[in-house]
Amino acid sequence: MAAKKLRRAQLSQELCERLNRCQITTCKDFLCLSLLELMKVTGQSYYEVQKLLCKVSRACAPTMQTAYEMKLRKSVNPSSAFLSTTLYCLDRVLHGGVPCGSLTEITSPPGCGKTQFCIMLSVLATLPVSMGGLDGSVIYIDTESAFSAERLIEIAGNKFPAFFDSDEKLFCMTRNIHLYRELTCCSVLKRIMSLEEEIISKKVKLIIIDSVASVVRKEFDTKLQGNLAERSNFLTRGASMLKYLAEEFSIPVILTNQITTSLSNGPAIQADLVSPADDLSLSE
C-alpha cells in the first residue's frame, strides 16, 4: 500500500511529473512530507495541498468495517474459524482449537514435543473438512532440520488408520506438505516474504515455522551493540508479514519458540522473541 505510485492515487499527470522530478514517486514519500514542504514541491496553495493530502490518503487508507459486519462474517462459517487439535481438553481451553487468522506461539523447554505437535497439526490440516481438517496444503519452514517424514507417515497411519488405509492416500497427504529448510535469518525472512504467491497457487491452509528462536539466537548475540535493534527489526518485519498472511487468507500460523533463563530469581521465562518487548531507545 505504501509503495503505491502516485499515478494510481488519481493525481493529475503533470503534478505527478513535477513530483517525480523531486524524487517523490510513491504515496509513502508524499505522506512523509510536512505541509510546507508539499507546498514547495507542488507549487500549490495551502488549501489545495490539504485537498491533495486527503486524495492521496484516500488511496492508502484502509477500508472501514463495523464490528457488527465482522461478527456477521465470522458467524456465516463458524466451523472454519478453528483447526481442531483433536486433544479434547486443549480444544476446550482454546474455545475450539488453533484459531484461523491469527498467530499462535508454542513454547516449551527442549524435548517436550513441539515438533511432534507441529507434525500432527500438519497431518490434521490435510484432512478433509468432514474429519475436522482444513482440506489444504501445509507450508512447513524448518530451521532445525527436525522434521522427519517417516514420523509423519507413522502419525498419520496410526491416528487415522481408517482414512489412510492405502499407501496411495499417504503419499497424497505427504505431497500436500511443503517443507522448506532455512538455516539463516535472512533466508527465513525471504521465504516469509515470498509466501503470498505460494499460498494462492498451492492452496495452503496452514503455515508452521519451527522454530523462530533457533535462527535468531544463533545469529544475534544480544550482548553486542546494535544487535538488539537488528534482531527486533527482523522479528517485527517477519511478524507483520505473517499477520498479514494469516488475516488475508484466514489461515492459522504456528510459530515455535524456546525457553531461556532470565537471570533474576524468578522461574525460567520464555525467550521473548516474536513480541519484542526490549529495544534500545537510547538512539532517540
Add this chain to the structure above:
Amino acid sequence: MQREVGSLPLAPGLRARLAAAGFQTAQELLETGPCGLSKEIGISKEEALEALQLVRQECHGDAARTAGGSGTTRKFTALELLEEEQAQGFIITFCSALDNMLGGGVQLTKITEICGAPGVGKTQLCMQLAVDVQIPECFGGVAGEAVFIDTEGSFMVDRVVDIAAACVHHCQLIAEAQQEEDHLKALETFSLESILSHIYYFRCRDYIELLAQVYLLPEFLSEHSKVRLVVIDGIAFPFRHDFEDLSLRTRLLNGLAQQLIIIANDHKAAVVLTNQMTTRIGQSQSTLVPALGESWGHAATVRLIFHWDNSQRLATLYKSPSQKEATIPYHITPHGFRDVQPPAVTPNAEGTEMNPRKRPRREEEKQ
C-alpha cells in the same frame, strides 16, 4: 487588512513573484484588482482572480477572528472552561478504582496513553471503552460511537460481544431496579447489534496507512458526528521497525500527536492510544519505559502504565494534569475490565454506584 503578503497561504511561486514586484500588504493586492495584478506579475487573469479570492477569504477570516467569533483560535475565560469541563462526560471503565484514579473515567477532549507489556490488558481496556462510550446518557454514559484503529491485529470481535453483552445486562439490572421511563426507552436502542454497528474498525498494516487514516479522520468524524472515542491500538508497532531515519520518525510522530489533539478538541472526543514498553539500559540496571522515546511522552495528556506484580495486574497513573499519582489493582474477567473486589451487586447499590463516579452534570445539580 494590513496583513503581509508573505503570510498568505498562496502558492510559493506566486508569493515569490509578488515579493519581487514589490507588493507588501494584502490591502495593496485587493486594490489592484485581477487585471492589474495579472499585468504586473505576468500571470493569467484567472490565476489572479483565484489568488484575490483566496486573499479576500483570509482577510475575512481574520476580521471574524478579531471580532471574537468562532474560528481556529478561541478565547475563553477560566470560568467558562470550568463550566464546560463540569458538564462534560467521562467514559467509565467499569473498574471503579480506575475511574476514581482518573477522576471519573477517561476524559473527553484529552489524549490518554496506556503503556504496558504484552498481555497485561491494554487491548482489553480499549475494547471495554469502545463499548462503554455507547452507554446512554440516562445510565451515566456519553452516548457516543467509537472508532477503533488497529495496527497489531489484536481486535477480537467475539471478545467485544462478551463485553457488550455484560454491559447491556448491567444496564438492564439498573433499569429494573429504578424503573424509570427514560431508562427503559434507552434500553430499546442499546442492544448488542447497535453496539457492534457503532464501532468503526480500521486495520492499518503499516505507518503509511496509519498516517493516511489519521489525515482522513476529521472528515470521517464530521460525517459521523456522534463519535466520542478514537482508539489507536498499537501506536508503537508500525513505528518500531523499518525506520532507519529516526528524525523522520520523530517528525511524523509529532505531526500525528498534533493532529490527534486537534481532532480531540474539535470533535469533543477522547483519544486513547496504546504503547509498548521498551528496555532502557542504564548504568547499573535496566528499566522498562514506554517506547517511542522521550519526545513522544509529551504527546499524551494522561499516561497510564499497566504492569504486573507477581500475578496481580496493576495500573499506575503516571502523568495527569489534575489527578495525583496512584496505583490500583484490576482484573480482567469474562465480562471485561473490572475491579479486583467487585462491590456488592444489590439492585439499589447499582443505581447510586454509577452516578457518583462522575461529577454532576449541569441539569442534574441538586439545588
